[in-house]
Amino acid sequence: MTAPALATRGLAKAFGSLVVANDIEIELPKGVRYALIGPNGAGKTTLINLITGMLQPGAGRIFLDDTDITALPPEQRVRRGLVRTYQINSLFPHLTALESVTLAVCERTRAARIWWRQLNAYPHEIEEAHDILVALKLGAVCHRLTRELAYGQQRLLEIALALATRPKVLLLDEPAAGVPREESQELFAVIAGLSSDITVLFIEHDMELVFRFASRIIVMVGGRVLMQGPPHEIANDPQVRSVYLGKAPLVPHGPRHG
Amino acid sequence: MALGEASISPRLHLAEQTRWRTPEILFWLATLTPYFLFPNYLSLASQIAIAALFALSLDLILGYAGIVSLGHAAFFGIGAYTAGLLSKYGWGEPLSGLVVAAFAAGVVGYATSFVICRFRHLALIMLTLGFGLLLAELANTLGWITGGMDGLQGIHTWKLLGTFPFDLYGRAAYAYALVVLFILFLFARRLIHSPFGLSLRGIRENFVRMPAIGAPSRGHIRTIYTIAACIAGVAGALLAQTTETVSLDSLGFERSAEIVVMLVLGGAGRLYGGIVGATIYVVARDQFSGVVPQYWYFWIGILLVAVVVFLPNGIVGGLTQLAARWGRK
Numbered sequence: 001m002t003a004p005a006l007a008t009r010g011l012a013k014a015f016g017s018l019v020v021a022n023d024i025e026i027e028l029p030k031g032v033r034y035a036l037i038g039p040n041g042a043g044k045t046t047l048i049n050l051i052t053g054m055l056q057p058g059a060g061r062i063f064l065d066d067t068d069i070t071a072l073p074p075e076q077r078v079r080r081g082l083v084r085t086y087q088i089n090s091l092f093p094h095l096t097a098l099e100s101v102t103l104a105v106c107e108r109t110r111a112a113r114i115w116w117r118q119l120n121a122y123p124h125e126i127e128e129a130h131d132i133l134v135a136l137k138l139g140a141v142c143h144r145l146t147r148e149l150a151y152g153q154q155r156l157l158e159i160a161l162a163l164a165t166r167p168k169v170l171l172l173d174e175p176a177a178g179v180p181r182e183e184s185q186e187l188f189a190v191i192a193g194l195s196s197d198i199t200v201l202f203i204e205h206d207m208e209l210v211f212r213f214a215s216r217i218i219v220m221v222g223g224r225v226l227m228q229g230p231p232h233e234i235a236n237d238p239q240v241r242s243v244y245l246g247k248a249p250l251v252p253h254g255p256r257h258g
Numbered sequence: 259m260a261l262g263e264a265s266i267s268p269r270l271h272l273a274e275q276t277r278w279r280t281p282e283i284l285f286w287l288a289t290l291t292p293y294f295l296f297p298n299y300l301s302l303a304s305q306i307a308i309a310a311l312f313a314l315s316l317d318l319i320l321g322y323a324g325i326v327s328l329g330h331a332a333f334f335g336i337g338a339y340t341a342g343l344l345s346k347y348g349w350g351e352p353l354s355g356l357v358v359a360a361f362a363a364g365v366v367g368y369a370t371s372f373v374i375c376r377f378r379h380l381a382l383i384m385l386t387l388g389f390g391l392l393l394a395e396l397a398n399t400l401g402w403i404t405g406g407m408d409g410l411q412g413i414h415t416w417k418l419l420g421t422f423p424f425d426l427y428g429r430a431a432y433a434y435a436l437v438v439l440f441i442l443f444l445f446a447r448r449l450i451h452s453p454f455g456l457s458l459r460g461i462r463e464n465f466v467r468m469p470a471i472g473a474p475s476r477g478h479i480r481t482i483y484t485i486a487a488c489i490a491g492v493a494g495a496l497l498a499q500t501t502e503t504v505s506l507d508s509l510g511f512e513r514s515a516e517i518v519v520m521l522v523l524g525g526a527g528r529l530y531g532g533i534v535g536a537t538i539y540v541v542a543r544d545q546f547s548g549v550v551p552q553y554w555y556f557w558i559g560i561l562l563v564a565v566v567v568f569l570p571n572g573i574v575g576g577l578t579q580l581a582a583r584w585g586r587k
Contacts, residue, residue, distance in 0.1 A: 052470070065491060078472035095456075098268055104471040106453040106552050112473065115454035115481070118272045130268040145269055171435035177489070226278050 003066035005030045005199040006082070006169045011050055011060035013223075020046045022223045024060070028169065033192070034201040035214035039243070044203045045087060048171045052084045053077050064169065079108075081168030085158040087177050087203070090223040093147035095137055097157055100146060101129035104164035129164060136160050137192060152183045159190065172202040174208070188213050209231070211235070268486070275452045276457075281581070285530065291434055299307070300428035301309075306540045307435035308496045313520045313532025314446055315489035321527030322450055325374065326383050326464035328514050329390025330490055331487055333363040335509020338493030341402070342410045342498040350416040352499050356438065359495030360488040367487020368480070375479040377464060394510050409505035413498060424500060431500040438496060439533075442489055447529060449485070462527070476573065519558070523565050525572020528539050534574050 004027040011024040020043050028034055047124050049055040053074040056225055061070045064082050074078075092100045106112040106126045133142045136156045141149060146157060155175060162170055175191065176184035188209050191200060193255070201218075204210050210217065211231045218228040221243050227234065234240055292303040314336055317323040337359035344355050370389055377385055397404045404410055417423045424429040449455050457478050460468055468475040498504045507513060516539070524535025540556065547554040569576040 050523050054470075065304045067261060073472050074469040078470065083472075084470060085468075086467075090464060090467045092460055092467070094463055098272070098454060099459075102272075102475075103453075103456045106456065107473045111453040112457045112478070113454060113481075115452045115485070117453075118448060118451045119453055119456060120269060120276065122268050125453070126269045126272060142268060161467075161471055194289055227544055 002030065003254045004028055005065060006051070006062075007066075008051065009061045009063070011047075011057050011062065012132075013050055013055060013058050020052060021057070021211070024050075024223075024225055026218060026228065028108060030199055031187065031196045032199055033213055033215050034199075035210040036201055036203045036205075036220065037205070037210060037217060038220035038226075041222075042220040044220055045173055046223070047220070048173055048203070051171065051224075052082060059205065060245040061178060066103060078165050081166065082165035082171075082226050083165050083169070084171040085164045085173055085175060087173040089154050089158060091146045091157060091161070094145060096143050096145055097133055097149065097153075097160070098126070098129055098142040100157065101132055101160050101164045102126050104161050105129045108165050130158050132163050152179050153188070154189060155179055158205050163194075167198055167245050169199045169201070172200065174205070175204050176206070177204075184209065210254055263340065265369055276447075282530075286440065291439075292432065297427070300432045302361025302540065302544055304428050304432040304435040304500055306537050307432065308493050308500070309517070309520060309536035310533040311435075311439045311442060311496065312445060312490055312493035312517050313485045313524070313536045314529070316517050316521050317460075317529065317532045318446060318449070318482055318486045319527055320487070320521060321531065322458040322462060323479060324378075324456065324465070325479065325483065326379075326518075327386040328383050328511070328518065329386035329388070329393075330486075330517055331509045331511070331513035332390045332393045333367055333487040333490035334494035334497075334513060334517075335393065335492030336363045336366055338498040338504045338508045339397065339404060339410065339494075340491070341495035342413045342504040342540075345413045345415055345499070345502075346410065350414050352415050352418055352434065353498060356492050356495050357413075359498075361491075361493070364484050364488040368484040371480040371483040371487075372467045374483055387514075388512060389424040390509070390514050397509060399507055404504075404506070407506065409503050411497075411503065413502040413504070415499045415502060422545065425503075429502070434502060435496050437493065442492065443529070444534075446489070452530065454478065454481070480488045519562055521572075523562065523572060525569075525576075526572035528571070528574050528578070531572050533576045535572065538542075538573070 006028040008024050008026050009020055013021040024047060034046055036047070039042055046055065050057050052071060057070070063069065064080055067078055069080065069082070091112055095103065102125055105128050107124065109125055111122050111125055129144060130139070133139050136159060138153060138156055138160065138172070141153060146154065149157065159175060172191065176187050179187060184206065191202065193212050194200065214231060216228065217231055217234045219226045219234060219240050226243065227237060292300055296303070315326065316330050319327060322416035340359040340362040341355040344358055364576070373385065374382065398406060417426055418430050418434055424430050434439050457473060460473065460474050461478060463473060494508060497508065520539045521532045523538055524533065525531030542558060543554055565572060
């Protein structure tokens with residue numbers, strides 16, 4: 001059996017007496033599409049912050065491809081292929097979409113260290129950034145400033161930035177947060193179409209999307225992993241139903257919320 | 259419009275931004291006019307060129323990487339004292355003096371950058387302020403080297419390229435300062451259009467996101483801080499060489515503060531802002547302080563408030579917007 005793409009062992013974090021992550025053990029095999037679900041405040045985003053190094057864990061270890069990365073700073077985890085997106089857009093408002101993605105590509109190829117040559121001298125980086133934008137249907141607006149893009153396009157740009165780093169493991173924090181229903185279907189179609197070399201973990205509240213796009217589901221409650229397994233097991237588990245699904249209908253209607 | 263945007267190759271579109279525009283060319287031609295229009299003001303013109311170079315160095319860190327510094331005169335002063343001491347103790351060749359001054363300022367810039375790169379916002383402002391005050395006090399204490407309150411005397415700058423003497427009218431001085439300014443401007447222009455320059459804008463736009471795309475922001479900040487220190491050092495050296503004196507205020511807090519004011523007046527993050535700001539500031543100081551010296555700060559205060567309130571991107575930013583509006587008509 002090959003090593004999991006990403007694994008955590010006994011990961012824990014507390015802010016004072018508030019335990020936000022408690023003995024979290026997950027294993028993501030290569031290429032799977034995982035959903036991370038749980039009620040608000042369950043610690044889903046905290047888990048992503050811990051895995052990507054934005055937060056330091058109080059205890060536990062994180063492995064990427066069997067390599068212990070617990071001590072690495074965030075940017076080095078990205079260089080090794082562990083990349084995230086944000087629930088609330090975290091973009092570069094006064095850069096164009098193309099400049100933003102080119103920036104990310106240049107950081108990967110290390111062209112970003114070059115200050116004595118103009119950007120034009122790097123056609124491969126620019127073309128690659130452009131290709132990513134075209135693949136995410138942002139080709140036509142690639143010269144617009146980020147802040148002038150429609151909200152849904154900004155959500156796609158979040159993913160484009162992550163893809164520019166050539167991730168092996170991609171952690172998507174509510175990629176469709178705030179996006180209208182029809183558009184979030186398209187957004188998830190994009191995610192489903194990503195190369196099968198990329199292992200994806202996404203946080204999502206819309207159960208219809210979760211059951212459609214995830215091959216496995218992790219349920220978190222109160223900073224703990226309650227259960228993990230394939231969708232039908234999760235859907236039929238009485239414990240999951242009582243703590244999470246019971247509060248919201250299996251396929252929710254009405255307005256979405258972040 | 260969307261179609262037109264998409265049909266241009268993405269590389270050409272980015273290349274278009276680096277093209278020289280007519281106003282830019284006119285601007286640099288205008289820097290030659292003091293020789294014909296104001297031959298009695300060439301010393302003032304070289305002061306402007308030196309201040310502009312200093313402001314340009316600040317623009318690289320403040321305007322492009324978002325590092326607000328209230329101690330940038332430290333590097334200006336190090337450059338000035340290095341060039342001054344070099345000349346005082348027997349080596350008055352100006353060009354090599356610039357290089358040594360840039361190196362000295364760069365070494366100190368590099369050393370402090372390791373602390374600078376770990377902080378943002380208010381902490382960063384206080385840090386740069388603290389470093390600046392430390393250095394100013396150090397220069398004051400080491401009076402036997404720096405001349406203390408009396409300033410560094412006995413500087414003699416040799417002929418430029420062995421041919422052109424620095425005369426009283428400032429003909430050689432202005433040419434010298436202007437050429438150095440122009441060369442370093444070309445350097446800065448190239449830098450901000452490089453992949454590294456793009457990363458700096460990323461740091462300014464969203465510091466928090468940078469590590470999440472794999473960017474070593476701290477390394478980038480160390481690099482640009484060192485480069486900016488070198489350029490500030492060259493500006494200081496130019497002042498020492500052309501005026502043949504260095505005083506303690508060359509690295510004082512007031513100089514750090516006034517260079518921020520010049521940059522903000524002109525507009526940060528647009529290369530020309532520092533040059534325009536320095537021109538307005540130095541000319542205004544010369545004109546107003548001649549009449550009633552204490553009123554000078556009154557006028558610059560009004561100008562600063564007006565620019566910050568009505569032209570958040572400075573005078574150059576305002577002009578660019580105006581030009582864009584005209585172009586659309």
